[in-house]
Amino acid sequence: MKQFPYFIYVLVCVLVFGLFAQSAKTVQAEKQPTQTDEQPVQSEGQAAQAKLVVKDHPFDGGDKLDISIELPQQVYQSLTAEKPGGTIMLMQSEEEGGLYRELAKYPPNDGSWKLNEKAHIVSIEVSGLNTKSEYFYRLYWKPHEGEKQIIAETSGPVRTKREWFLGDKWKLAGVGILICGSVIFFIEVAKRGWKLKVRRIAGLEAVDEAVGRATEMGRSVLFVPGIQDMNDIQTIAGLNILSHVAQTAAEYDAQVEVPTSRALVMTAARETLQGSFLTAGRPEAYNPDLAYYVTDEQFGYVAYVSGMMVREKPAACFYLGAFFAESLILAETGNSVGAIQVAGTAQPSQLPFFVAACDYTLIGEELFAASAYLSGSPEELGSLKGQDVGKLIVAVWLLGGCLIETLTVLSIL
Amino acid sequence: MSKINPDDIEVILATDCGSTTTKAILIEKIDGHYRQTYRGEAPTTVEEPAADVTVGVTNAVSEVAELAGRKLLDENDQILRPSNGKQGCDIYISTSSAGGGLQMLVAGVVREMTAASAKRAALGAGAIVMDTISSNDKRKPYEQIQRIRELRPDMILLSGGTDGGTVKHVVQLAELIAPAKPQPRFGDKYRMPIIYAGNIEAWEPVKETFDDDVELSQVENVRPQLDNENLGPARDEIHELFLEHVMAHAPGYDKLISWTDAPIMPTPGAVGNILQTIAERDGINAVGVDIGGATTDVFSVFDGVFNRTVSANLGMSYSISNVCAEATMLNILRWVHVDMQERELRNRVKNKMIRPTTIPQTLEALIFEQAVAREALRLAYIQHKEFATTLKGVQQQRTVGDLFTQDSGGQSIVNNMKLDLLVASGGVLSHAPRMHQTAAMLIDAFEPEGFTTLAKDSIFMMPHLGVLAQVHPQAALEVFERDCLIYLGTCVAIAGQPKPGRVAFRYKITGDLSDEGEMYAGELKLLSLSGDQRATVEIEPARGLDCGAGKGRPISREVRGGEVGLILDARGRELAVGGEKGADRQTVTQWVNSLHLYED
Known part of the structure; x- marks a missing residue:
């Protein structure tokens, strides 16, 4: 499969955006005199x-x-x-x-x-x-x-008179159109069979390894989907990865356990597990009690999970979702029982703890990219790529703007 | 088997019973040093009408005796021992790969963990692994049972679970093997040996699963913990069972076993043994390759870790079609510098399939065969790199500094930059008309980086020396250094992609050879440096290119010469040959001319 030439696309987008911004500015400048021609207010x-x-x-x-x-x-x-x-x-x-x-x-x-x-x-x-x-x-x-x-x-x-569009937001509109256009464009590109390269995410590649370890050691796989409810996008991202973990565990005939701190998350986790066991061709191995509710209380939940880890010594621990003060308690406990640990959260303040105590960490957006990374479907990959390209364009503009501003201040331009 | 003081050993007789030929060599102590002196060979006689391997052995030994003017056999064709003047030898040792060598089936719980460890144990013992059964091999139980029934292995290695780990999965594997009742290749009364090298706690239930139809034995777990492997006991047991069961049931092997002074080893196991011994003694990283007609064996020792792989469908005669299919004709043609059409290439492949034992009669046929060899070696080495990895399932210790690297387990331990010695054996490499061709094939296929010494096994003596190393390591090492290896020279190559038209590195050579200059991207240069000469090579790579000291950093190393000499390679790694961006035929012709590959 041919590799898509991203740099050409980014270059074209930057140029188009530049022209757009320039033309918007020109239109605005040209529009003012024409106001006098309108019905005067x-x-x-x-x-x-x-x-x-x-x-x-x-x-x-x-x-x-x-x-x-x-x-x-x-x-x-x-x-x-x-x-x-x-x-x-x-x-x-x-x-x-x-x-x-x-x-x-x-x-x-x-x-x-x-x-x-x-x-x-x-x-x-x-x-x-x-x-x-x-x-x-x-x-x-x-x-x-x-x-x-x-x-x-x-x-x-x-x-x-209130207008339909705000004149000072034309550039933002341009960025929006470019990012949305990029997403649509890359989805179409992926559908047409171009190879979209996604950077290797070690944490997701280690899922097989972690579940394999649990299988060989005859221990369970622990999955913690964070302590937030289903309205948190991180919890949803965590459950997306749970489907992959559970499918692998089903294939290996390993036991997976999902204690939750929210009742709704438990229900969603059960649905996810059932689907995964079915996909793995082992629907009979599914047991609804694999996902269960513990308590809404942050430290009540942490106390239970930590205690359970010490007693049952799971061989693989996954912490994927929204975490706060409990992150280091969980990760250190998992480390002390000798588990392979994969963590992922979009809480920047918790990332250092996970990095230090876990084997693999999904950093920020990697958690959200996991679904596309694991499924490889054109829609998800295209969406991921489109967003990345959009960010890249904005970054290029920011850098360019900073450079121009600096040169102007130094009177070079 | 008699115990002899190693200091008293003056004459050593060694044989290697191959599938088609039995090779015998004589090693004698001359002026206080062990040297290989004479060599003889005869057809192997495992098949009818002789159906006795010792007939071939005595024939080969007779030839050696005649050449050496030494009486080695008595009137009853028994090997005379100990040596006495021009009569007899002190020890006799042998390896065997006759009848397809040792063929094994391995089983483990997780393919990448205990099953991989079991496979490493079997391969390291010199076996051909026919299949690997595991809980996650994506096959249904009935498919696994069917596969076990279809295969006729010599023995089975069953592993799985760490000590204190899973019992359920291991018993499930035993329950697949037991009802399948795998049939051995040799002997009606032969009971299939099954070695259990898994979770110690699962031994009792596993034992209960099998009945008396199998010869079940237990050794230490190959993976007592996921963090370390323990392959030694399983390998030893494989060797023992190979002698007791497999060899004892092969025609004439019971007699051969009684003749030898050391256990008969499977040939690849012996090759691995000598390579390991050399790497350990010199503290080097080494890779050995043996390319045969049907299979290609690759051995490696990196940082003391030994690995062996058998690429079952990559060979130069019986498997040549498969090489062409896997590598594609375009990839083979890229190494051919003369005008050759794909159609012509296909005809040559098919002719080779019809008459697999023929050797090239024309220059074009030779060029074609060596092009195929490059691809076969390249593919075998890729497979080897994928197999020779760090252990999977190991807990990692991280710091915040690892944030963006986060290396996972299962990374290849094969590192061409750390490779010190590359040894070639097998017909197409050993019998190439010019040693330059052997060196070129090795460099093109293995793509060594930095400073790498190239050598070839002169007469495929490594198996004999592998067994000898167990009895008399000093003798084995001396013969290996002096007579076994023919040093081709040293290859100095840069890693990275040099920019076309720019200088890739500057070199300065002092010592027995004096020279200095610049190597431009894509250039290949051969400098004369004979086997007994040494030179110090200083390399100053261009920015972004590495010769062992880091990108753009200069490096100096003493190198040895050889039959070919010193090869400076500025083509970059990975080698880009053929295709839209790779080197074209004109460039390949320049390389051929630079190394004087096909000059008469």
């Missing part, structure tokens, strides 16, 4: 010499407005001079002729004002609004000496 107010234009902010959640003010030349020059001759104040009210409160003023520019020197336009983005309210705006000119006066005002109410 703005009102124009003219007072004195200024022109106030209020527009709905494109691709937002209905909480922003874009306000631009075309100032008379002398006012603009006065504002932008080294020693400004006065300030402009933007005021907002939620009822016509009501109380106006100050939104912003210029100068000083706190970064929210944008200036267009040629057209003598200053603009600002107003946020924190809602779609149900109506807004009125006034612009005051206050010279250093003299009274403030209204130089522009909206003639009617302004409303914001």
Whole structure:
């Protein structure tokens, strides 16, 4: 079978993503001027010499407005001079002729004002609004000496509008499409017979070895699916591996034991065991008592399992699921009774304990990849590969971004 | 068998009773050193009309006696002992592989654990393992019973469970064998020997399972704990039963047993014995290969651990079709540097199948045969690497530093970089017209890395020396060094893939040979260094390439010469030959010319 050339795919994806991001940016930039062509949601107010234009902010959640003010030349020059001759104040009210409160003023520019020197336009983005309210705006000119006066005002109410898509999430959409596309793409690739390489996971390859050890030593295989309920994805991943362990145990005619700390997990484990014994061609060897409920209490459960390990000395112990403070207690007990131990959890804080005390450890995502690794089905393998490629693309972009940023800071770019 | 003081032994007579030929050699003490002096051979006479193996033995011994001018047999064709002037010998020893050698069936609970240990014990004792029955061999009980009934092994080795371990599975295995009532090859009154080498606690129920139809014996468990193997007692028992039962029922062997001064050993067991002895004495890692017509035996000793495999369907005559089927014609053709079509190759294979004992008469036929040999050896070595592994089912001790490596049990212990000595025997290797061809076949098939000494067994003397090593180790080692091995030279090869057109390594040679230069990727160079010469070779590999000291690190080692000389190999490992990216015919021709393989 031919090996799929991943690097070509990743390269293409990175380029496509780059083009996508670039085009999204361009579209956004180009879209703004066209707003004026649309049915205006703005009102124009003219007072004195200024022109106030209020527009709905494109691709937002209905909480922003874009306000631009075309100032008379002398006012603009006065504002932008080294020693400004006065300030402009933007005021907002939620009822016509009501109380106006100050939104912003210029100068000083706190970064929210944008200036267009040629057209003598200053603009600002107003946020924190809602779609149900109506807004009125006034612009005051206050010279250093003299009274403030209204130089522009909206003639009617302004409303914001909620859009279907958020404009600042276009890149995220691109990433989402790429990752989903990768998953679909790789599923199709796998279905067409291309060989998708999955890194060797020693812990899963050791299942046969561990069960074989239990068989030769005439002892049982202990499987602990974590202490969380079925709503935890780690428990589900653990039970996926249980099916493989139980099938191997059935083939070897070894005894497997699954104590659980949740009643629902016990039921699921029983179903899993039954299916595995059936697949192995030994349905008569299935005994529902192989999976049983102990207690919901964390340390009550641990005390029982540890005691049982010391008494029965299982030759192989599997800890696959969500673990917390009990991880090291279980792993050390298993180690002391001479068992081959395979552990796996997505709890980063527990991984060092498992690595130190167990023979094999499935680290984080390996636990979730186990199902695809063991089954080798195109759908699961394709999904695994697609996610990996998606992560790789994001990683490449992160690295690229960091590099560009660093070079920019160092003034190399 | 008489006990003789080893210091008093002056003349040693040894025979190896093969399936077709019985070979006899004479070893004499000359100037205080043991040397192999004369050799004779005669057809083996196990079959009718003679049906007595000693007839072939006396014929072969007679030839040696004539050549040596020494009277070795009396008027009744009995071997004269002890030696007295130009008469007789001090000890007589023999090996045997006549009638297909020792054929065994092994059984264990888990295929990769106790069954694998039992198989190692049987192979190490020199047996051919006909099948391995285990609880997880994916066969239904009726299929297993049918298989046991079909086979006609000489003996069965039953193992399973650690001491104090499973009883149920072991008894289940016994319950498969007992009703199957396996029939032995020889003798009507022969009771099938079954060696039990399993869980000590299962012995009683196992004993109850069998009736008097079998000769049941118990030895120590081959796997008392999963963490260690104990193959010695099982191997010794196999040797004993081989003599008592198998040999005693073969035609004339009872007489031969009474003649010998040491127990008759199965030929491969004896070969393994001498290789182990040499590796142990010199503290080296060694691989030996014996390629025959039907099978290929590979022996290895790495870090003191001995392993042997028999590739039953990889051979140069009876099994040549199977080699071609397994290796594919394209893979065989990649070693052929002359214009040869696949059709022509197929015709040659079929001709060889029709007349398996013929030898090549033309250069093309020789090139073809050696191409097949490369593939047969390569495949046999792959099988050997897969079998020679660390023990499975062993608890690992880890640190956090092992987070991303997490090596599992069952890793191959065969490491070409650590290989010091590679010994070849068997027709296609031993009788190649030029020793350069033998060296080239070894290098291409085994792909040794770093510094490896190449040698061949001059006249397939290793079996004789294997038995001798049990009686007189000093004599065996002296003859092995001086007369058995013909040193071909040393191969210096880099591991890793050198970049095309770039320098793979720089070398500087001092001592009996002075030279220095650069080896470019894909190059092969032969330098003249005779058997009694030594040279110090300094290698400076390119980045990413390894010659034994680590990637890119320089290394210096003293090497020995040989009949071929010093071979510098910059082709990289794994060897890429044929296919889209591998070396093409032009490159293969360059290699052939570099090593002067087919010059007259």
